[in-house]
Amino acid sequence: MILFTSAGLLGLLALSIPVGIVLFLLSFGIDAFFSPFPLMRGLGQVVWSSSNSSTLIAVPFFVLLGELLVRSGVAQRTYSALESWVSWLPGGLIHANIATATLFSATSGSSVATAATVASVATPQAERLGYDPKLFSGAIAAGGTLGIMIPPSINLIVYGFLTETSIPQLFLAGLIPGFSLALLFMLVTVIFCVIRPSLGGPGIKASWRKRIVGLADLIPLLGLFGVIVGSIYAGWATPTEAAAIGVAMAFAIAATQRSISREMLVLSLKGTIRTTSMIMLVVVGAYVLNFVLTAAGVSRALQSFLQDLGLGPLATLLIIVLIYIVLGFFIETLSLMVATIPIIVPIVVELGYDKLWFGILMIILVEMALITPPVGLNLYVVQGVRKKGPLSDVVLGVIPYALAMLFMVALLIAFPAIATFLPENF
Numbered sequence: 534m535i536l537f538t539s540a541g542l543l544g545l546l547a548l549s550i551p552v553g554i555v556l557f558l559l560s561f562g563i564d565a566f567f568s569p570f571p572l573m574r575g576l577g578q579v580v581w582s583s584s585n586s587s588t589l590i591a592v593p594f595f596v597l598l599g600e601l602l603v604r605s606g607v608a609q610r611t612y613s614a615l616e617s618w619v620s621w622l623p624g625g626l627i628h629a630n631i632a633t634a635t636l637f638s639a640t641s642g643s644s645v646a647t648a649a650t651v652a653s654v655a656t657p658q659a660e661r662l663g664y665d666p667k668l669f670s671g672a673i674a675a676g677g678t679l680g681i682m683i684p685p686s687i688n689l690i691v692y693g694f695l696t697e698t699s700i701p702q703l704f705l706a707g708l709i710p711g712f713s714l715a716l717l718f719m720l721v722t723v724i725f726c727v728i729r730p731s732l733g734g735p736g737i738k739a740s741w742r743k744r745i746v747g748l749a750d751l752i753p754l755l756g757l758f759g760v761i762v763g764s765i766y767a768g769w770a771t772p773t774e775a776a777a778i779g780v781a782m783a784f785a786i787a788a789t790q791r792s793i794s795r796e797m798l799v800l801s802l803k804g805t806i807r808t809t810s811m812i813m814l815v816v817v818g819a820y821v822l823n824f825v826l827t828a829a830g831v832s833r834a835l836q837s838f839l840q841d842l843g844l845g846p847l848a849t850l851l852i853i854v855l856i857y858i859v860l861g862f863f864i865e866t867l868s869l870m871v872a873t874i875p876i877i878v879p880i881v882v883e884l885g886y887d888k889l890w891f892g893i894l895m896i897i898l899v900e901m902a903l904i905t906p907p908v909g910l911n912l913y914v915v916q917g918v919r920k921k922g923p924l925s926d927v928v929l930g931v932i933p934y935a936l937a938m939l940f941m942v943a944l945l946i947a948f949p950a951i952a953t954f955l956p957e958n959f
Contacts, residue, residue, distance in 0.1 A: 762775075
């Protein structure tokens with residue numbers, strides 16, 4: 534049964550069938566051969582119960598928020614402000630890429646949107662100043678992955694929904710690891726550019742006056758992050774209500790920047806509908822698959838298999854980490870999450886690990902799937918923006934940052950408090 538599930542999932546994905554459809558097909562296949570409960574009798578109720586949740590309304594709001602920020606020109610001004618503060622470090626503007634991606638991630642909730650935005654702003658600078666295309670592009674692709682870690686994060690919302698974990702608690706748990714990972718990326722950049730100065734380029738020497746004046750361009754994003762996250766943790770708003778407030782603020786920011794137009798709104802709404810439809814199909818399919826797997830006893834069978842191996846909790850956890858790394862080469866991030874959560878999370882809980890902590894660990898592992906070929910979306914997004922040079926430049930450039938992610942995984946396993954400290958104390 535486990536072999537059937539795994540082979541069926543990988544086989545259908547290899548046929549380039551949309552992931553949402555794959556999850557439904559796999560559900561019907563498992564139900565037909567292994568489940569004692571006829572799925573067709575309760576399919577409508579399962580689909581309705583999975584989609585009839587106020588929590589999921591936050592998804593289109595956060596997607597729309599990111600679309601508005603991308604198309605309002607906020608990113609260009611943010612990049613200019615941050616480059617005056619961090620480009621003096623070894624690596625120059627590469628740090629501006631990471632810093633901008635971090636700040637933009639704290640509002641957009643989308644890795645792909647973050648990578649595309651930073652790439653469109655930074656690439657002309659790299660070409661003009663003669664930066665090494667590999668490390669420069671790799672930093673953008675890796676920095677974009679922070680969009681699914683630093684709250685508000687669409688992937689954390691989906692994880693919380695599927696595992697019945699508190700979303701505000703998940704947002705808190707993602708803060709320290711998210712910003713720590715951004716600092717690790719900057720540290721990696723410094724180390725490589727000190728060893729090989731040719732990888733970097735000339736920094737921009739900005740006066741203190743320019744730096745102080747540039748802070749005004751950071752206020753919109755910082756204010757937006759403060760209102761969204763602050764309203765959730767203060768208990769004034771649910772994540773869904775905070776997302777709606779964020780959209781209203783994004784409209785206001787765009788209005789003050791005089792960037793609202795009919796075309797801009799139409800493109801933002803179309804992008805939101807397209808992305809939300811994809812996410813919801815995958816989430817509903819995952820919920821149906823979860824229902825079937827539970828009825829068929831797949832989770833229990835896998836638990837028994839792992840127990841029969843005679844491994845301890847840590848060794849089993851390391852095997853799970855390895856599984857995610859391998860699957861990340863072939864499966865897109867959200868798909869990887871929703872396809873594995875019904876099987877893996879019960880096992881992790883049975884091993885005695887905290888479900889909240891594992892959610893953050895999983896996010897870092899699926900972040901790696903965004904920058905590992907052949908299906909790493911951020912690689913293609915950055916390559917699509919830069920247009921010049923081979924894709925291999927971006928692939929080679931992300932290797933140091935992927936190693937930094939693995940180091941962060943090791944830190945989380947060794948020191949779980951990195952993720953659990955804020956949820957346990959606030």
